[in-house]
Amino acid sequence: MSISQLARSIVDSPTLRLNEEARLLRERGLPVIHLGIGEPKNKAPINAILSAANKLNSGDVKYTPTDGTPALKKAIIKYTEDNYNRIVAPENVIVTNGAKQSLFNVIYSLVDPQDEVIILAPYWVSYPEMVKMVYGVPIIVTPKDGTFYPRMEDILEAVSSYTKAIIVNNPNNPSGMVFPPEFIGELVEFCESKGIYLIMDDIYHRLVFDGTKAVPGYQFTDNDIESTKVIVINGVSKIYGMTGFRIGWVIMNRRMVEVMTNVQAQMTSCPATILQSAAEGALNGLQSYVESLRLTIENNRNVIMQELRSFNGIRVPEPQGTFYCLPDFRAYQENSVELADFLLKKALVVAVPGIEFGIEGHLRLSFSGTVKDITEGIARMKWAIDPESPREIYIGDRKMIRDWL
């Protein structure tokens, strides 16, 4: 079989792989708890459903403009004005199949072979792979002091004449950290002065807790949309819990939007028509929906923190956003892949190994599910690895006795 070198170099998505493993185990009737998944349990907003249903009922479901329908773009422009305090033109917006395609499209359109893209660890699993997919070089900057974001000095050390862009995900998947405004300010100022693009992946920006704000990069630049180096990526997947609708977008200068539109035209023609209508419905509909989702997730965050605080030896900075936390399990096991495998086998709990996000010894746990799953999942983990926890537990309706500690 002849597989290209490039295709061979791309690893699979560990989170999607774990989803599949969990699905197969559940199909066998096993009571798996999935703390790996990155999507809330909510139903899609009613305005999204009605808007999609109207479009479908019309029977008029054809190609749309490659860069998105004028109506959805209008809704995105209003969203940008309301949430970023920036007025942008339709020519500054391209709608894509999920924020994932937004990111890929930006990277594809910016990065030449050998160009470097700086990625801050812990990072979302797809960033390095996407950079490699265009023959670019991902440069990972890891925090040196055990925190979840590198210091500006460390980032500056990683910059070279090949640096094309820096990717920042705020709030951060997988740590749940919100970057301090001063840090974002410094990054924006640096990037603008050096002509380096700052790709801000804002996909979780309204899922923040305790009154924290994930400040937009735009706040720190007076440059207009045509000249700023700040690129905004966003979408409906996380904030509206509409992961399956696959709608995201990029806000950027006109020339780059034109280029990305050409790229997208050759790849996918346009995002699906009905799903664009759904996203339009969500953006134009009642925004209290986002707040109620946020409150549910904040409550889940409180529950998981309470459970983890009573877990002997585990260190976990409190997430200020997203629906993930990244506890340090090194007190039990340094190798996060082995630990995740062990937990799946013994306790039927899915957790994602930290090494996939560039941080070994940690596990990413999602609190986007139910409170019951969170409490039961952590109880099972304690049972599996903490010798001081009770030796007996019920997993489903089976009583299990720990005989390995």
Ligand code: PLP
């Ligand atoms: N960016 C980050 C940080 C994510 O966690 C995800 C999804 O998990 C995405 C982008 C992709 O979002 P979408 O589902 O809209 O493609």
